[in-house]
Amino acid sequence: MLYLVDVDHRDILPDGARTPLKTYSRGSMCLISLRNGAAISVRGRFEALAFHIPSALFIELADEAGEPRIDDLTTCRRINDQVVRNIGGALIPMFDMPDEVRDTLLPHIGLALSAHLAHRYGRSPIQHLSATGQLSPLQEKRIKAYIAANLSGGTPVDKIAEACGFSVDELCSGFLSTTGQPVSEWIASYRMSRAQSQLSRTGETIARIAEECGFPDENEFVATFTRAEGVPPAVWRLRNRH
Numbered sequence: 001m002l003y004l005v006d007v008d009h010r011d012i013l014p015d016g017a018r019t020p021l022k023t024y025s026r027g028s029m030c031l032i033s034l035r036n037g038a039a040i041s042v043r044g045r046f047e048a049l050a051f052h053i054p055s056a057l058f059i060e061l062a063d064e065a066g067e068p069r070i071d072d073l074t075t076c077r078r079i080n081d082q083v084v085r086n087i088g089g090a091l092i093p094m095f096d097m098p099d100e101v102r103d104t105l106l107p108h109i110g111l112a113l114s115a116h117l118a119h120r121y122g123r124s125p126i127q128h129l130s131a132t133g134q135l136s137p138l139q140e141k142r143i144k145a146y147i148a149a150n151l152s153g154g155t156p157v158d159k160i161a162e163a164c165g166f167s168v169d170e171l172c173s174g175f176l177s178t179t180g181q182p183v184s185e186w187i188a189s190y191r192m193s194r195a196q197s198q199l200s201r202t203g204e205t206i207a208r209i210a211e212e213c214g215f216p217d218e219n220e221f222v223a224t225f226t227r228a229e230g231v232p233p234a235v236w237r238l239r240n241r242h
Contacts, residue, residue: 001029001030001031001032001048001049001050001051002027002028002029002048002049002051002084002085002088003024003025003026003027003028003029003030003047003048004026004047004048004049004088005026005045005046005047006023006024006025006026007023007024007042007044007045007046007047007048008021008022008023008024008042008043008044009021009022009024009040009041009042009043009046010022010040010041011038011039011040012039012040012041014036014037018041021043022077022078024077024078025078027080027085028078028079028080029076029079029080029081029084029085030076030077030078030079031073031074031075031076031077031079031117031121032075032076032077033072033073033075034052049088049091049092051113053113053114053117057114058070058114058118058122061111061114061115061118062118065115066138066141067138067141067142067145068124068125068127068138068139068141068142068164068165069124069125070118070122070123070124070125071123071124071125071165072122072123073117073118073121073122073123074121074122074123074163076121081120083116083120084113084116087109087112087113087116090109091109094106116149119145119146119148119149120146120149120150122146122163123162123163123165124142124163124164124165125165126165127139127164127165127166127170128170129170129173129174132177133173133174133177134174134177134178135174135175135177135178139164139174140175140178140179142164143160143164143171143175144186144190146160146163146164147160147186147187147190148190148194151187151190151191151194151212151213151214152211152212152213152214153214154214155187155214157171157172157183157184160183171183187214191213191214191215192213192224192225192228194212194213195209195210195213195215195221195225195233196236196240198212198213199233199236199237199240199241200237200240200241200242201242206218206221206222206233206234209221209233210222221233
């Protein structure tokens with residue numbers, strides 16, 4: 001559910017009890033499973049885009065992409081997700097388009113939304129390392145895809161392990177054995193690589209790039225980047241702008 005206006009509502013639990021009233025701000029989203037049903041009580045105005053995605057679609061996506069299947073999606077409430085907001089913004093004008101135009105565009109947008117939700121919020125079944133203590137290619141791909149999709153959130157190792165179906169110890173030992181790098185070292189390297197790509201290919205501000213790449217703040221990003229590259233991000237951008 002992507003909220004198009006500020007909405008006040010509460011959840012109605014299976015036994016009929018109601019949770020406290022909360023405000024869900026415009027542009028935020030909720031992500032819930034309908035396996036056991038869901039109900040809300042709304043106060044005042046309610047405008048939202050509601051997406052209903054069958055779980056079978058995520059299985060099909062994983063199989064076609066050669067990725068591990070996901071068991072479920074994380075339940076989220078009042079989350080700000082720029083990708084979902086952008087997709088919602090692209091969808092709204094389609095309501096006024098001719099049917100043949102809309103029907104051509106919708107599958108592509110639906111695929112992009114489903115892939116984003118799977119990578120960022122998907123939860124894999126319980127996983128195990130191989131007999132050699134290494135990750136399978138699919139497991140490694142899933143872990144790296146999850147990190148990439150959640151880079152702005154800081155990607156703590158326990159969250160990565162939970163999402164990808166491993167214990168923290170198994171994830172760390174398996175990742176090191178497979179890639180030759182600790183998880184934290186790989187994330188730091190990937191974070192820097194993503195920042196360089198953003199600097200060279202986009203006009204985003206330094207502060208925005210720092211946020212998107214998971215740095216605590218702009219000052220930390222500038223200091224880390226300068227140590228690694230020998231020049232501040234702004235100077236590096238001038239030399240490497242595409």
